[in-house]
Amino acid sequence: MAVLKGPIEIRILIFACVMFFSLNVHIHGFYLPGVAPQDFQIGDALMVKVNKLTSTKTQLPYSYYSLPYCRPEKIVDSAENLGEVLRGDRIENSPFVFKMRESQMCAAVCRVKLDKKSAKALKEKIADEYRVNMILDNLPLVVPVQRPDQDNVVVYQHGFHVGLKGIFVGKEEKYFIHNHLTFTVRFHRDIQTDSSRIVGFEVKPFSVKHEYEGQWNEKTRLSTCDPHTKRAVTNSESPQEVEEGNEIIFTYDVDFQESEVKWASRWDTYLLMADDQIHWFSIVNSMMIVLFLSGMVAMIMLRTLYRDISNYNQLETHEEVLEETGWKLVHGDVFRPPENPDLLCVYAGTGVQCFGMILVTMIFACLGFLSPSNRGGLMTAMLLLWVFMGLLAGYASSRLHKTLRGTEWKKIALQTAFMFPATVFVAFFVLNAIIWGQKSSGAVPFGTMFALVVLWFGISVPLVFIGGYIGFRRPALEEPVKTNKIPRQVPVQAWYMNPVFSVLIGGILPFGAVFIELFFILTSIWLHQFYYIFGFLFIVFIILIITCAEITVVLCYFQLCSEDYQWWWRSYLTSGSSAVYLFLYAAFYFYTKLEITKLVSGILYFGYMLIVSYVFFVFTGAIGFYACFWFTRLIYSSVKID
Template sequence: MSSVKHTYEGDWNEKTRLTTCDPHAKRTVTNSETPQEVEDKKEIIFTYDVDFQESDVKWASRWDTYLLMADDQIHWFSIVNSLMIVLFLSGMVAMIMLRTLYRDISKYNQLETQEEAQEETGWKLVHGDVFRPPAYSDLLCVYVGTGVQFFGMTLVMMVFAVLGFLSPSNRGALMTAMLLLWVFMGILAGYSSARLYKMFKGTEWKKITLKTAFTFPATAFAIFFVLNALIWGEKSSGAVPFGTMFALVLLWFGISLPLVFVGSYAGFKKPPIEDPVKTNKIPRQIPEQPWYMTPVFSILIGGILPFGAVFIELFFILTSIWLHQFYYIFGFLFIVFLILIVTCAEITIVLCYFQLCSEDYHWWWRSYLTSGSSALYLFLYATFYFFTKLEITKLVSGALYFGYMLIISYAFFVVTGTIGFYACFWFTRLIYSSVKID
């Protein structure tokens, strides 16, 4: 930077050429022998020069300077930590499946061949009640369908991000892709909820379809609208304009809702899923459970390991969202997502097996809530992050943070709960179809 008193000929206009610095006449300022003196009501001319130099960096790699992170070691630690959790759970599941279940199934099948009747014990004892429809089965169908919708959206978005289609330089594109994928995955939500609803012998498929299309979106949109109203009240430019809000509602009612109906119609027209064992007309009494098998304790315990598998990566995601840093390690994120799927499935199967061995056949909701409770730990961690990493003092800013993190935690609950539910659904059908039951 230098102080130069520029001169020109004639009157100043858009085509005026400086006599002191004219690239067409190849006159340049090489020193500041005639500095510009600043005086009241005197004209000052500001100029700047740009010197373009050819670079060896390829156009596709132009963002690498900003996106290279110096915390690869921490990410590898996160992956190794998560893999250790998965290996531990896989060992427990393998022990249950290969040793305990194999022994139980062999014993139960041998008892069927013996003439003298012997009393059944363990998980086989509840075979007549294990597939009894749970309380609030309609709501369970709705949440399972919504979880499938979010799971499909997340999986497709991860694949596109890993392939490099979603650039971190344009965060709006990432959010737009998420919204569009969520809308079009409504067909999976309707199909999944209708299939489960028909298995529970439900008949009002239109009612369950409307609940699937409105339960989660209405809750999230209500929170979002209140938060946006707070931003409007502050007269901030970050508020979502009315036109965008109308476009979101149009996507919801114009595309998502019809697709949910299409998927639900297709799912309800298919034959119902047959249970591997018959359900008794009269439910059996559940014996008193030990304290460590009570629903609240087992559900809270079940959410720790899925959260532990992702909490290190969660730190970088929160930093990207709230501290305006770039997040470009979608490869790590995809691996962590796969680990989360395996962890949710395995911990739910383990706890479901222990529950059935205790002759408690109310596994439907507990399987959903066991892995879904990891969302509670996510929100608690977000609260910890707020007080330790962020310097937010205004009430509206704090409300925005907790409001948006509540929506994210709610979505995380739906996804992880659905993964745990389907894992238990597969597990129970597998073990009860492997034993001979009159």
């Protein structure tokens, strides 16, 4: 076997590629497959799949078969990608099998007798308002609901409730299960070929205490629901109670209805499930305000700097030079390396990695590659992009390290590769252990955890070192002015230039640029709704970048005019402080919009939002830092320094 020879970075790159393709073979689903339309003929079998049970009250998903539902002869798990596993999706087959364009009435699935454990499990899920999720031809099951405030307006809820509770007898509360499902499958028919494509999958659940005569078998007729007498379930006058020892018979109807909706437009209904009024006027108004403020800030900065630079360049006498004040006075200290420069380099490189990941993800989403039909595709893409953006992280951190007169690029690359990912991974591992303790299907399996570690160590870490090696080999950026040997004393600052105050003020405007969109993002995550307006999100993303850069440059300019040259860390924290407001808004959303009452669910919510806020801090902080870095180099290279 030949020994691989060549530069170290080439060997590491080849090793990373080999690790990636090995994972792609062993862990199915890392690609983003396109969903092609499927044509069905009359009588073709339609397999209904079941997904996780979800609740907005607990945020803990559970497997469909964790409840005493009817089971097929053999439960088969569908292929899941990495994003689906991390989301807690558990897609499995079910005993519900339809025949294309052949309606059925009162089809009995099975009979279940509840024991103490199963009755308790059903009551808990009904009390927590869990919903059952099913899939047919990659379309999720929805429940049409008439809006009480608007006539002839129907909204669609994702999945149907396990059951309902109520009807107090004394002080006892009764629980009833939805054991009869009336499915409606909408299809679009091709007139020429007579083939059909599924464009809708709806259900109306009922709770019915079925009755029959004699001994139960597969051919037993139900007096409460009999296809021979055309007696269908139309009400729930005798609901099926959930109690130990009760017998539950699961039945269903299926009706096929032709629709004018074409296959390409079948997701339109699902994308408008939450609310067809998305307050576009408020969003656009907010965008215009942010753009107006950003334009004003840019104009003020350009006019002020132009006047200052012109005045400084027109000074002729030595006496005039001695009277200089403001930002030019600290030219001998402005590029002095900050305290703890290694940590700054690490966080700057990590911010570049986050920026690259988010930018490419936005582009893919706008092009339609990460639509809701690709379940888990968004999260899978973000993880893979994070791994490969390690190359940019290593390059940025090492290049900045060399600019700050550092020589230990390997140390910086090592910290960049492990500091931020290790923090997030430990937090994620703790939260996953909590989910695992609740026996939820949302707990990430050990195999997936191992795959994440392999992605981290096998691909991300080598790429960070490759980027670090390349970045350190590049020449360091030359300082536009020389740095004095003795640091200048910073004068006493005004109260409004206090570091804590100015940093917190700087984070308000970037947060204001995204907080309306943040509401819809949180709603899609925690209320299990689809998020699809990626085009608008991309515009907000661009506004966020501009806002972070401009507010940091403005406050940095004020700081230098106050003869305070310690701008390195403050520029990072100024725009990064918007993460504080993001977390506070997440807490506000928790108490005003969510109905979470259990401690474990609250810990999971704030734990995950803390991780999101941390990523937002690193991302926005890097934008502000590099904007300020470019700004200071620009203004000090534009004036005459004696």
